[in-house]
Amino acid sequence: xxxxATTGHRRGVRLLLALLPVVLLLTATGLYQxxxxxxxxxxxxLTDRVETNEKVVALTFDDGPxxxxxxxIDVLAEQRVRATFFVVGSQVEAHPRLTKALVDAGHxxxxxxxxxxxxxxxxxxxxxxEIERTDRAIRAAGQQGDIVFRPPTGKKLLSLPLYLDEHQxxxxxxxxEPDSGAxxxxxxxxxxxxxxxxxxxxxxxxxxYAGGAATRESIVGLVTExxxxxxxxxxxxxxxxxxxx
Numbered sequence: 001x002x003x004x005a006t007t008g009h010r011r012g013v014r015l016l017l018a019l020l021p022v023v024l025l026l027t028a029t030g031l032y033q034x035x036x037x038x039x040x041x042x043x044x045x046l047t048d049r050v051e052t053n054e055k056v057v058a059l060t061f062d063d064g065p066x067x068x069x070x071x072x073i074d075v076l077a078e079q080r081v082r083a084t085f086f087v088v089g090s091q092v093e094a095h096p097r098l099t100k101a102l103v104d105a106g107h108x109x110x111x112x113x114x115x116x117x118x119x120x121x122x123x124x125x126x127x128x129x130e131i132e133r134t135d136r137a138i139r140a141a142g143q144q145g146d147i148v149f150r151p152p153t154g155k156k157l158l159s160l161p162l163y164l165d166e167h168q169x170x171x172x173x174x175x176x177e178p179d180s181g182a183x184x185x186x187x188x189x190x191x192x193x194x195x196x197x198x199x200x201x202x203x204x205x206x207x208x209y210a211g212g213a214a215t216r217e218s219i220v221g222l223v224t225e226x227x228x229x230x231x232x233x234x235x236x237x238x239x240x241x242x243x244x245x
Contacts, residue, residue, distance in 0.1 A: 044165035048173035050200035069098040089114030089134030174204035186218035
């Protein structure tokens with residue numbers, strides 16, 4: 001014989017089962033948004049743009065170095081721009097002289113992990129190995145001062161932010177990424193930066209490998225456009241220092 005309590009319990013179970021996919025979907029959506037957030041992480045200090053009234057921007061390059069390093073050094077020298085390169089440790093080890101050339105040219109090196117793997121759902125030991133091995137390679141190239149960090153593809157969730165917080169490491173994201181998605185032309189890259197730039201912006205570019213040709217081609221136009229708007233270029237370290245003013 002069914003009682004009212006039994007019937008109510010069964011209805012409750014059916015309701016929970018019906019809602020479970022929705023709860024799981026919302027949880028997964030929340031984790032995805034958290035993992036990809038540019039302006040927030042669960043622990044540690046993060047900067048995606050510096051609030052300032054000064055018309056300054058930081059030009060940053062992810063991945064590499066590779067055979068295009070000299071080309072980048074030359075064009076940045078011609079434009080009198082110092083930039084920040086978030087380098088991959090395995091690439092640094094493969095190209096130690098080119099990495100040192102970046103430092104000698106006055107550019108800042110940041111840590112972009114050793115293997116460029118996504119740092120999500122990985123162990124603390126994996127995080128430590130990816131970051132510390134890259135730190136050693138960066139130091140061997142002559143980089144002085146604090147080494148800032150940027151996660152590959154910007155993804156971070158739990159173990160990575162906790163490690164960064166524990167070791168007082170600064171995560172540097174970005175607020176402009178003009179060469180992402182469908183492959184844009186050099187002119188389109190310049191236009192995107194022109195339309196989205198603000199004082200204190202951090203611009204992310206990917207100039208390496210064959211796929212980075214348009215990005216490399218855009219650098220002169222990008223620098224010219226921003227200088228015409230009154231902007232000057234600084235490294236990430238110099239940009240972060242403005243927060244104390």
